Amino acid sequence: MPVPTLSPDLPDPHYYLRNFQRALAWIGERYDDLFDTAEREFLRTFGTLPEASQALLVRMLMRKGPLFRSSRLVYEEIGCALDAAGPLVARGWVDSDPVLTLDELFGLVTRPELTRLFPELSTKSATRKAGLLAALREHYDEARRFSAWCPESGERALCVTVAPLCDRLRLMFFGNLHQDWSEFVLADLGVYQYERVVFEPSSRAFQQRADVDVFLALHACREQLEAFSAASGEPEQAGALDRLLEAVNACSSANPWLETRRAKLLFQIGHDAERRHDWAAALAVYGRSTWPGARHRRMRAFERSGQFEAALALAREAAASPESEAESQRVARMMPRLQRQLGHTVARATRAKSVARSELVLPRPVVPQAVEYVVRDHLGSDDAPVHFVENGLINSLFGLLCWDAIFAAIPGAFFHPFQRGPADLHAADFHVRRATLFDACFAQLDNATYRDAILHRFETKFGVQSPFVFWGLVTSELLTLALDCLPAQHLKRWFERLLADIRSNRSGLPDLIRFWPAERRYELIEVKGPGDRLQDNQIRWLEYCVQHGMPVRVVDVRWAEEAATLAPGARGVSA
Numbered sequence: 272m273p274v275p276t277l278s279p280d281l282p283d284p285h286y287y288l289r290n291f292q293r294a295l296a297w298i299g300e301r302y303d304d305l306f307d308t309a310e311r312e313f314l315r316t317f318g319t320l321p322e323a324s325q326a327l328l329v330r331m332l333m334r335k336g337p338l339f340r341s342s343r344l345v346y347e348e349i350g351c352a353l354d355a356a357g358p359l360v361a362r363g364w365v366d367s368d369p370v371l372t373l374d375e376l377f378g379l380v381t382r383p384e385l386t387r388l389f390p391e392l393s394t395k396s397a398t399r400k401a402g403l404l405a406a407l408r409e410h411y412d413e414a415r416r417f418s419a420w421c422p423e424s425g426e427r428a429l430c431v432t433v434a435p436l437c438d439r440l441r442l443m444f445f446g447n448l449h450q451d452w453s454e455f456v457l458a459d460l461g462v463y464q465y466e467r468v469v470f471e472p473s474s475r476a477f478q479q480r481a482d483v484d485v486f487l488a489l490h491a492c493r494e495q496l497e498a499f500s501a502a503s504g505e506p507e508q509a510g511a512l513d514r515l516l517e518a519v520n521a522c523s524s525a526n527p528w529l530e531t532r533r534a535k536l537l538f539q540i541g542h543d544a545e546r547r548h549d550w551a552a553a554l555a556v557y558g559r560s561t562w563p564g565a566r567h568r569r570m571r572a573f574e575r576s577g578q579f580e581a582a583l584a585l586a587r588e589a590a591a592s593p594e595s596e597a598e599s600q601r602v603a604r605m606m607p608r609l610q611r612q613l614g615h616t617v618a619r620a621t622r623a624k625s626v627a628r629s630e631l632v633l634p635r636p637v638v639p640q641a642v643e644y645v646v647r648d649h650l651g652s653d654d655a656p657v658h659f660v661e662n663g664l665i666n667s668l669f670g671l672l673c674w675d676a677i678f679a680a681i682p683g684a685f686f687h688p689f690q691r692g693p694a695d696l697h698a699a700d701f702h703v704r705r706a707t708l709f710d711a712c713f714a715q716l717d718n719a720t721y722r723d724a725i726l727h728r729f730e731t732k733f734g735v736q737s738p739f740v741f742w743g744l745v746t747s748e749l750l751t752l753a754l755d756c757l758p759a760q761h762l763k764r765w766f767e768r769l770l771a772d773i774r775s776n777r778s779g780l781p782d783l784i785r786f787w788p789a790e791r792r793y794e795l796i797e798v799k800g801p802g803d804r805l806q807d808n809q810i811r812w813l814e815y816c817v818q819h820g821m822p823v824r825v826v827d828v829r830w831a832e833e834a835a836t837l838a839p840g841a842r843g844v845s846a
Contacts, residue, residue, distance in 0.1 A: 284348035285322065290455035291329045292318065297687075298444050301473070305443070305480045313436055316362070323348075323355040328364065328431070333452050337431040338369065340379055344429070356429055369430035372414045377404050379428060380421070388421060443483060444687055446476030446694060448490055454689040464735045466678045468685040476686045476694070478526075485524045489532050492518050496536070500543050512552060515540065528683075530561075531698070538562035541572075550576035563594060563774070567601050574609065583609040596811050597775050626813045627824035635830040642800035642828050643782045650785060650796075657785045657796075658749055662778050663741035668753065669766045670739025671728040672721055676708035677739070692738035697774045709770065716759045716766075725754065739777070756786045756793040764819045779808030781816075781823060795823040801830065 283289065299314050306314070317325060326349050331339055344352035359365035377385070382400050386392050392403055417428035431437075442448055457463050477483050492515060499511050519540070522533050537560035544553035550572050557569040566589055573582035586602050586609060593599035607617045636645055643659050651657035658664070670677065677692065678685075681704055684693035695701050702709060715721040729750055734742055769776050781795040795816060797809060805813070805825070816823040 285326055286459070287333065287452070287456060288322070288326045288329050290459075291332075291452055292325075294444055294452065294455070295440070298440055301475045302443050302477075305477065305483065307480075310436060310440065313364075313433065313440075320358050320362075321355070323350055324358040327352060327355040328359055328433075329452070331365075331429070331431050332434065332437050337434040338371070338375060338379055339429045339431075341427045341429060352429075353427060364431070364433035366430040366432050367427055368416045368418050369428055370414045370416050371420060371428070373407060373411045374404065375414075376417075376420050379417075384421075439483060439487065442486060443475075443477060445689065446686055450689060458689065463689075465689055465691070466732070466735050466737070467688070468678055468680050468690070470680045470685050474680075474682065474686045482524065482526050482529060485522050485526070485529050486532070488518070488522045489529070489536060492522065493536055493539075496540055496543065500546075512540070512544070512549075516556070527698075528694070534560045534562040534565075538565050538568070541565065541568060545572060545575075548575075564598070566594065567598055570602075570605060574605070574612075579609055579612045583613060583615075595772055595775060597772075597807065600807055600811060624814070624817045626817055628827060629824060630827045630829065632829050632831050635832065642803075643798045646796070646798045646826060646828060647783055650783075654789065655785055655787050656752070657783050658752075659782060660744065660749075660780075660784050661782050662780045663744035664749065664753060664784060665762075665765050665780055666769070666777055667740045667745045668725060668750075668757075668762060669769050670737050671725045671732075672715065672762075672766070673709060673712040673739075674728045674732060674737075676705050676712050677737070679705055679708055681705060691736040696738055701773065702770050713763060713766065716763045719759070721759060721762070722754050726750065752786045752788060753784075753793075755788055756791050761819070761821055764815075764821070768815060775808065776812075779806065779812045781809075781812070793822065795821065797823070797825045799825060799827050801828065801833065 295314055295317060303311075317328075326346070327344065330344070330346060330349070331337070341352045341356075346352075349355050353367075356365050356367060360367045371379070377400065380388070382403070385400070385403060389403075389407060392406070438448070441451060445451075445454075454463070458465065477486070495511075495515050495518070499515060502511075519533060519536055522529075524530055524533070537556050541553045541556035541560060544550075544556060545568065553572040554569060554576075557565045557572065566585065570582045570585050570589070573579070573585065583606075586606050589598055589602045590606065593602065610617045631646065631649070633645060633649055643661075647657045647659050679693075681693065681695070684695050686694070693701070695704070712724075715724050729745070729747070732740075781797040783796040783798060785794045785796060787793070797805070797813060799805065813823055813825070
């Protein structure tokens with residue numbers, strides 16, 4: 272069932288309501304077996320309310336809530352907010368005089384209003400609102416209705432009590448909580464365009480009600496972790512970590528996608544424990560997380576806590592069977608340090624082929640500018656143009672060539688019309704589930720049809736959201752240069768590495784690319800300004816390029832006035 276939308280520049284001022292109604296129909300069609308009585312009742316009765324009441328509820332759901340002052344709910348197409356709220360109050364979906372804590376009241380009223388409500392604040396004119404709140408907390412520790420807090424205001428506060436239910440429906444529609452109903456409007460306005468993926472009505476983010484419950488519970492745990500981190504060190508936080516871990520343990524699920532989210536949360540909890548130097552907690556939590564990098568963090572925690580034998584044993588285990596290039600790189604760096612610490616013979620590591628480096632001494636730009644742009648402008652010429660591409664070009668070429676594989680209607684990959692990419696993009700089996708499709712894409716690199724395929728995708732999909740294509744960077748000119756100068760076998764090598772570990776390898780690519788169109792060749796250039804160092808993912812990409820015979824180098828930049836001071840007579844190395 273398609274989800275038609277109504278553009279806000281058309282006559283109907285309730286376009287947002289129409290979109291919400293269509294979203295409810297979409298959810299109702301796909302999730303009826305997962306609803307409880309309250310959710311089913313909401314879906315059944317929402318459309319029976321007066322249009323103004325429906326519109327008001329959607330307006331509030333699209334804003335940061337759930338508390339609102341009636342005077343700030345002014346919409347021409349709705350009219351009087353209190354009149355529109357009546358049927359919502361009767362249904363129990365909105366509270367027209369909610370009980371508020373002092374903190375909640377402060378979120379609704381202005382500073383001048385506070386001084387009228389609390390005369391004792393008149394002597395604190397220079398104090399910020401947060402300071403006023405702290406001054407009042409010990410005297411006003413009981414919650415009151417808004418009308419009791421503000422008896423003379425003549426105004427009402429509204430609380431959307433049905434917000435948690437609607438958040439659950441939003442989660443079921445999008446499969447996440449970072450997207451909201453404004454996606455419809457942004458798509459209508461053309462701010463975002465999404466690929467149209469054909470999928471069955473049964474395609475959905477959640478297959479059973481328990482999956483939704485676990486997702487929401489994990490989300491609540493993540494919010495608790497943020498609060499715990501912010502209040503770290505306070506006496507009342509003693510035991511908070513244990514309670515949080517108990518809650519995360521209770522979120523165990525047979526759903527692989529949810530288990531991945533739980534593993535990431537455990538990793539984040541372990542990182543917070545590391546930050547507080549609680550090594551025992553960090554080791555325990557990392558040991559239960561399957562998130563990439565958790566094993567390396569355990570090694571670090573062992574090392575930082577002086578347990579060098581345990582750290583070395585785990586490092587050897589990882590060296591024998593690394594989970595990724597990143598772990599292999601980190602272990603190779605850590606192993607000699609641990610061996611020296613324990614008095615063991617330090618094994619000499621096999622050195623990779625070194626990456627070419629050159630130094631460039633340039634005048635510091637009068638107008639501050641990124642060093643990459645300075646080098647680009649210095650090296651570029653009509654015969655050999657230089658472009659700042661960083662991660663954008665190679666990712667985009669991959670995304671354009673493999674568009675059909677990336678947006679294939681694989682079960683569990685797409686379940687609503689506003690997805691930038693497949694939900695399983697970072698799953699371990701992402702490539703395996705689409706192996707035949709990717710093989711077909713890569714085969715085009717062997718028979719020279721890849722060029723037409725990439726150009727065709729560029730023309731027909733321009734602006735459509737993609738997890739790989741950088742539309743703000745890729746132009747027809749850059750694309751033509753790249754296809755003229757980049758050998759198909761080099762493209763294939765890059766694409767293979769991207770696909771092997773999408774999460775890690777989408778970043779770290781060199782900053783600049785230099786083309787010689789007449790000679791159909793290129794060079795990748797990583798720029799490092801004064802004091803800047805290569806990052807791990809950059810080193811891995813550089814070594815990969817060198818290993819496969821791709822022209823790449825690092826250019827170290829020094830500013831002329833500094834170079835003259837440090838080394839009189841220094842000159843820029845030829846570039």
